[in-house]
Amino acid sequence: MAELKVYNSLTREKEIFSNITPGHVGMYVCGPTVSGESHLGHARPFITFDIVNRYFLSKGFKVRYVRNITDAGHFEEEGREAEDKISSKAILEKLEPMELVQKYTNLFHWAMRQFNNLDPTIEPTATGHIVEQITMIEKIIKDGYAYVVNGSVYFDVEKYNTDFSTRGMPYGILSGRVLEEQLETTRELEAQEEKRNRSDFALWKHAAPEHIMQWKSPWGMGFPGWHIECSAMSTKYLGKRFDIHGGGMDLQFPHHECEIAQSAVCNHEIPARYWLHNNMITINGRKMGKSYNNVIKLSELFTGEHPLLTNAYSPMTIRFFILQTHYRSTLDFSNEALQASEKGLKRLWEAFGHLAGLGEGGQEAGDPLMDDKCNKLLNELDEFIADDFNTAKVLANIFELVPVINSIRDGQVSSSMISQKTMQRMKTGLKLYLVDIFGLQEEKSFANDKLDEVLQLLIEIRRDARSKKDFMTSDRIRNQLLAMGIQLKDEKDGRISWSFSS
Secondary structure (H helix, E strand, O other): OOOOEEEEOOOOEEEEOOOOOOOEEEEEEOOOEOOOOOEHHHHHHHHHHHHHHHHHHHOOOEEEEEEOEEOOOOEOOOOOOOOEHHHHHHHHHOOOHHHHHHHHHHHHHHHHHHOOOOOOOEOOEOHHHHHHHHHHHHHHHHOOOEEEEOOEEEEOHHHHHHHHHHHOOOOOOOOOOOHHHHHHHOOOOOOHHHOOOOOOEEEEEEOOOOOOOOEOOOOOOEEEOHHHHHHHHHHHHHOOOEEEEEEEHHHHHHHHHHHHHHHHHHHOOOOEEEEEEEOOEEEOOEEOOHHHOOOOEHHHHHHOOOOOOOOOOOHHHHHHHHHOOOOOOOEEEOHHHHHHHHHHHHHHHHHHHHHHHOOOOEOOOEOHHHHHHHHHHHHHHHHHHOEOOOHHHHHHHHHHHHHHHHHHHOOOOOHHHEEHHHHHHHHHHHHHHHHHHOOOOOOOOHHHHHHHHHHHHHHHHHHHHHHOOOHHHHHHHHHHHHHOOEEEEEOOOOOEEEEEOO
């Protein structure tokens, strides 16, 4: 079995994965802020870490996969105002805050099901862990790394950096940002006058009386900061030290940087051993942003109802599109790229279906050249996935097996040229990767299902006609279907398959 190596953002190196507890993997992934519908950019991290989860499960590990829901307290540190996203959106949509949260949480779960993502083991919410967040903040204040101003609590970054740099955990260890540079580039924001230093970040924010979502705390009524929730929940469900922390590259700073600082004060160590970050999705070479009017919601992708879309794309096409690029590389979205993925996925499923219907291959060694070619491609699947989850290389190898499968189907190559052992390896290997690890599933619309049922009925009528030597009826069914663009093919094993003629 190939030894798993992952790129650790913390060390900026590819490292051999070594889990803390034998047979177990603890993974925390930052989940959505449910103040709005998830968009294309959100699809990538959750599909990426679904693959990571599925990989470990396929290797027999017991995975505790924790993915949070931010349903309070995600205010914009870098915006014009420090406001709770949930509260402001609830007012805009004229909904109770938790009604809004439920609406968008349901939509998020619906989208994850469309992508065939496995559910996390635990999905904690920020509002369900206010007590744990307050307890952690109290500890940080007690240890001298936070201070209270007007009912708000701020983390003292400079004091932390002075003390923890000597312990090998400086602020900036993950993102590589030097504190002095951060201070020079920090924008002047509201409530800056409350902070001792511009780089300090809020652990708890004082809430005005009209603020909808607020809780009692030792410092008065307020709501938690964004960063503290993940530190509190990862500690509660995975312990002070766990294996993997995942998320998008945009979360490295400030979110994950702040998590490390908070957890280092409370638990005296960096929370995760390995930090994995997926890169961003661009659209036609441009970063997604409201100002560019290129933010595409997931429901819009599935229906095609967006100015940038020429047609709708199925969830599996989007999943396949994402897997064709390594998770740490930038992925550029375009209609042309999605259409190419749609065709590629169809070709892959057709070959996979044909492979399942093939016999067991030759009884002996088969043709050495053909066997060696297939086995080399199959052996590399394990090597590529173990090389920092390189799904793109795995798929490239599988596509090299497709012509072999199609050649056997078309009778250009005899199945006896491939040994029984190799044929079985191909079947189990492609199922393992395409279905079990990559989570791909064949999509059939209701209309296609009914079409297939009707065609199977016509095929049975035609087969019955031929058995009675009623070749006129048999030929009539075949010829009229061909005129409609549907071709019947008599297979060597007696089966009759159909496809759309070109």
